[in-house]
Amino acid sequence: MIKSWRNYEALHQEVASSLLQASESTSTTLPLTDELATWLAQLSLLYGVPVEYMVADARLLPTESMRFFYVDRNWTNRLIDGAISVGVLSSMEKVFNEAFFERIYAQVNEKQVQLRAILRSTNNGGQVVDGTLTGLLFRSQVVSGWPGLEVNASAKGTALDLLRMDRLSDNTLLCLFNGIPDTVDFIEPGEGLHFGINREADADTFNIYLRGLGFPKDGAYPAGEQIKDPDTPGGYLQASSSLRGGTEKGVVAITDLVSSLESKFPSGALENGTLTPGGFAVQMVQGAGFQQYVFGENYPICEAE
Amino acid sequence: MNRISTQPASVAPGHIQFLDSIQPPLPAGEYTLTATQVVKDLPGETSDPVYDASQQLLVDGPRFALNPAQIHMVYPPANQSGDFSNSLPSIVFSNFSLPWSREIDPSGAADAPIDGDTPINQVPWMGLLTIYSGDLEGTGSKAGTPFSVSVSELVNPADDTVLPPDLGKIYGPMDNKVAVVDLDISYFQAISPSLEELPFLAHSRVVNTDGKVMLGMEDDGCFSVIIGNRLPNAGDQNTIYLVSYEGHQAHLHGSTIETRYQKIRLALLGSWQFSTLANRGSFLNLMEDLCKPGRGGVKLLQMPDAEVAGELSPLAKEALEIGYVPLQNDMRVGERATSWYRGPFVAAPTREDAAYGPYHFSDHAMHYDPEYGMFNHAYSAAWQIGRLLALSDAAFSAGFFSWRNDYLKSLLQEAKRSVTQKQAQALGAEAVDGKRKRYSIVAGLQHVLASDFSNVDWPKVPGRANEDLPGLLSDxxxxxxxxSGDDPILFIKKKIQQQKSEQ
Structure with missing residues (x-):
């Protein structure tokens, strides 16, 4: 009998042991092809996942809000489970998935940190740091109004890799970071050096953030840098002033503004205590508005219920 | 004395240095150069002879028109639309001392000697006026429309209700054409800066953009800048006039003008237009306002428990704190229930746990809390999305399917090869005694033949497993x-033989 000649038991044992060996192997040659790993890495960074499943309730992310979060790896691994469940027709594929899921996760995690670099065609792919992904959701008119908004996260002074930065909708921004940041900076895109003020829409009053002018010479207020408010942690000194009254709108009362600025400067930060045209121009420079969130210092900032 | 450095060498790369002004060696105007020579100690002379010489000098400079090549850039960019409602218009000149190359008061410094003690003139003689589209409406609008007149009409308008600049002496032909604009005096005074404000609206900068493109300023060197004092109108077309204030030092904001004048005539050096989008507030304000009441705030992604009516149980409170939300879901039997759900974004760090996976079905990933009778659908939903997304991408699902099958096939092939190899080894192995060796040879040969011949297309015996053989075999x-998969014929044969031998 030909059928019984073949030693099936030995064969099954052989297959099982080599599967076991392959799944427990720590060798660097991982099983997935590059395209598949990239696809799964995109999936694990939630590309294509409906927003309703990321933010299940609108009250989690009201308008004009920012929310920080950790990424639940178990959740993203379930996405991968679901994706690799496609085409499981028999116990053969099932056994395969059972044997290889950990190595697939590991390969996806490795790909994940390089994905943004691949998409941007740069070579600076990141490294898996400690496997913790974090991120933020920002829903605001800032997102729709400043398309070139820059977000930088860092931990202990080292910049964290941005794994994904995408708009989920016109006014909702999603950022994912590789690691747990202690500082997140929001930088207004610089559209050329120009001058302006900060105000609410159509307001008659406005404010100007004070910038150092390199005085005193010991460098307490470096030139061009916003001056920290000694009374408010994480805050910056600002002078407020108003527009010139009268029939014609929008005229800045320069003399009032200059004296308001002069009164707010810490002592010694102005040469001879007066603001000169060059120094005034430095105060008025607009183009790189800068909002920083530092853990422990000004974060969590507010509940704003 | 003023020093001028036209090289940005003293400024570090990527840096911009702001200066109050860059003074021209000689402001434009008329000068008299005088020289005196005294010859001393001439023998036979009681007094030293003195020889005087004087030379008339005219330092000319742009007055009624500008060479466009001197304009480095304007902001907001001409004919563009954008969010400029909080930006003051500005113009950058490559002529680094242009704004200070004239006295605003042409008669002011007329007789002052030029030496090291000359006070620095920080008042620019030109400025930017922001005109809203509404100001230009209608004939005889308050912002006027630019037109062209001769120089003599600029200083002596035919209409005596028009206030001309007090320009003093005019050098050059009086019939040269000049672009001018007539503005309502009240309007002009409302939007123009005062004489004290003017110095703050001009400065110089030294730029060194070595190695990088810096804020859109590609060129190195010294520049002069004029800033306007009026913000553009949001959601409107705005026009900027670059005008000469020369001779208007007593007509600016805050000064009184004889009531017989209704209009003021300004020499127009240039103009550009741009559109401003609807007002939105500025970046920093919007960022700060996140914390204002009624806005969303800045915090972790959590369901606000203030939204929940009534008292929260400790479990529900904890669930909300770690990012869960209660959602309604339809059960399979048609019942409607409330279940917990949590997306990929959580308010507390989680540890990746391989013990969770892999799940082969989404129902696998459902968690149930028997104490409260609630399901947790977080992971089962994730599983389902992953599957749906994979299914929706044919390239991926087909690719993954064939990759897995290829891998399995190669694994199987490898296993077969390895089994055969082991058998072949057993075949050639040295045996301890003759009996075992013979056994090995027989068994090994069988397996080798089986492996090799299994690929041959043998004529197949039709299966008889389900044939009805009444009487011969019991149920x-x-x-x-x-x-067992044995051949029934052989079984019957065996049975018959067994019965024969028993008989």
């Missing part, structure tokens, strides 16, 4: 044959 035996 129990039939079942046993079916389960």
């Amino acid at each position: 129990k035996e039939q079942q046993a044959i079916h389960l």
Whole structure:
């Protein structure tokens, strides 16, 4: 009998042991092809996942809000489970998935940190740091109004890799970071050096953030840098002033503004205590508005219920 | 004395240095150069002879028109639309001392000697006026429309209700054409800066953009800048006039003008237009306002428990704190229930746990809390999305399917090869005694032949497993044959032989 000649038991044992060996192997040659790993890495960074499943309730992310979060790896691994469940027709594929899921996760995690670099065609792919992904959701008119908004996260002074930065909708921004940041900076895109003020829409009053002018010479207020408010942690000194009254709108009362600025400067930060045209121009420079969130210092900032 | 450095060498790369002004060596105007020579100690002379010489000098400079090549850039960019409602218009000149190359008061410094003690003139003689589209509406609008007149009409308008600049002496032909604009005096005074404000609206900068493109300023060197004092109108077309204030030092904001004048005539050096989008507030304000009441705030992604009516149980409170939300879901039997759900974004760090996976079905990933009778659908939903997304991408699902099958096939092939190899080794192995060796040879040969011949397309014996053989085999035996996969014919043969021998 030909059928019984073949030693099936030995064969099954052989297959099982080599599967076991392959799944427990720590060798660097991982099983997935590059395209598949990239696809799964995109999936694990939630590309294509409906927003309703990321933010299940609108009250989690009201308008004009920012929310920080950790990424639940178990959740993203379930996405991968679901994706690799496609085409499981028999116990053969099932056994395969059972044997290889950990190595697939590991390969996806490795790909994940390089994905943004691949998409941007740069070579600076990141490294898996400690496997913790974090991120933020920002829903605001800032997102729709400043398309070139820059977000930088860092931990202990080292910049964290941005794994994904995408708009989920016109006014909702999603950022994912590789690691747990202690500082997140929001930088207004610089559209050329120009001058302006900060105000609410159509307001008659406005404010100007004070910038150092390199005085005193010991460098307490470096030139061009916003001056920290000694009374408010994480805050910056600002002078407020108003527009010139009268029939014609929008005229800045320069003399009032200059004296308001002069009164707010810490002592010694102005040469001879007066603001000169060059120094005034430095105060008025607009183009790189800068909002920083530092853990422990000004974060969590507010509940704003 | 003023020093001028036209090289940005003293400024570090990527840096911009702001200066109050860059003074021209000689402001434009008329000068008299005088020289005196005294010859001393001439023998036979009681007094030293003095020789005087004087030379008239005219330092000319742009007055009624500008060479466009001197304009480095304007902001907001001409004919563009954008969010400029909080930006003051500005113009950058490559002529680094242009704004200070004239006195605003042409008669002011007329007789002052030029030496090291000359006070620095920080008042620019030109400025930017922001005109809203509404100001230009209608004939005889308050912002006027630019037109062209001769120089003599600029200083002596035909209409005596028009206030001309007090320009003093005019050098050059009086019939040269000049672009001018007539503005309502009240309007002009409302939007123009005062004389004290003017110095703050001009400065110089030294730029060194070595190695990088810096804020859109590609060129190195010294520049002069004029800033306007009026913000553009949001959601409107705005026009910027670059005008000469020369001779208007007593007509600016805050000064009183004889009531017989209704209009003021300004020499127009240039103009550009741009559109401003609807007002939105500025970046920093919007960022700060996140914390204002009624806005969303800045915090972790959590369901606000203030939204929940009534008292929260400790479990519900904890669930909300770690990012869960209660959602309604339809059960399979049609019942509607409330279940917990949590997306990929959580308010507390989680540890990746391989013990969770892999799940082969989404129902696998459902968690149930028997104490409260609530399901947790977080992971089952994730599983389902992953599957749906994979299914929706044919390239991926087909690719993954064939990759897995290829891998399995190669694994199987490898296993077969390895089994055969082991058998072949057993075949050639040295045996301890003759009996075992013979056994090994027989068994090994069988397996090798089986492996090799299995690929040959042998004529197949049709299966007889389900043939009805009444009387020959009992139901129990039939079942046993079916389960063992033995050949029923052989079984019958064996049975017959057994019965024969028993007989």
